[in-house]
Amino acid sequence: MQLHQFSRRDMLKLSSTAAVIGFFAPLFHISPVQATENLNKKALVVYFSMPETDTPHNMTREEENSTVVIDGKVLGNTQYVAQLIQEMTGGDIFRIVPQTPYPTDHRTLVDLAKEEQNENARPVIAGTVNLAAYDTIFLGYPNWWGDMPMILYTFLEQYDFSGKTIIPFCTHGGSGFSRTIQTMQGKQPNATVIRDGYALSRSRMERAPSGVAEWLKEVGLKK
Template sequence: MASNILIAYFSHWGHSKQFAEAIQKLTGGDLFQIETSRAYPEEHDPCSIQAHQEQLIDDRPPLVSHVQNMDQYKTILVGHPIWWYREPMVIRSFWEAYDFTEKTVIPFCTSGDVGIENTQKDLKMMLPQAQVKPGLRLATHAVDTSGSEISNWLRNNAVIK
């Protein structure tokens, strides 16, 4: 039987990927890496400047690949780093690429010190047809030590028992 849980993530430095993989181990859901053809600098400051420019012009970086059979998924967890207090613009490209009607969407993110509140608001605004559940933000380097927090969050959102 195919999974009805999708864990889609964008990860520039690997932390959000690590978070997505931890979720996948607990849920058995399918992993999908959100990728863009746009290159981002490895160094923090130049990457931050580029991300800010994308936000200022409300840009939508092009997606490299697409989820096959999106209709099969009922629950979609969407992960990313926080860039300039919210999701990277490629996440908006992802949200706009699919119909989320009657799907449950749950955000997760990594950040040095900024919360997930803006992403949560953006998600509800951009996907009003979806049921948006509370997201989870972990400190950038805390995924390895956050297993019980991730499990509790997934249980509270009825993703696992």
């Protein structure tokens, strides 16, 4: 999916994204031979995103804060970043979807997210993904109440990432990653979790295309 014509709040239009140049070696400190082997395998972009509306018109402030509109289609903030990463790396993509849909009303959703956190809930995920074909997995989510949404805990406990590299990215309202990267490493001690993830404020979504491109150069991935 080619992403263009960024229209959230009519701030700008996106030009086509360029291919990201680089290699795995600078990030993972591996040999050129190993880097070449890794480049022959696709990355997987896994994300959870929760846009609070699917209607691009007459949004409330809360709805605007949770969404980006591309060519009239509403995307969640994290969904938008995930699709940019997928486009720029040529990887595959998988969306984490709860079996029981979350509410889109802002206050109801915020309260439910806090309730799940307080109860240490593990929301059931609809569908599965085969991780066997991937060595590198981008994992994205919004920061809710200073943590990953609890459905990310479900995902991290449902799959074995041993020997794989996890590259986190998140969208947030000011909290960045909080301690989610450390939590991720604790849940998957046999995986390599990259600490230089990509965190983007919901008030700076217009920076996503250039920001993701620069970050991927630092990460060392190419299409």
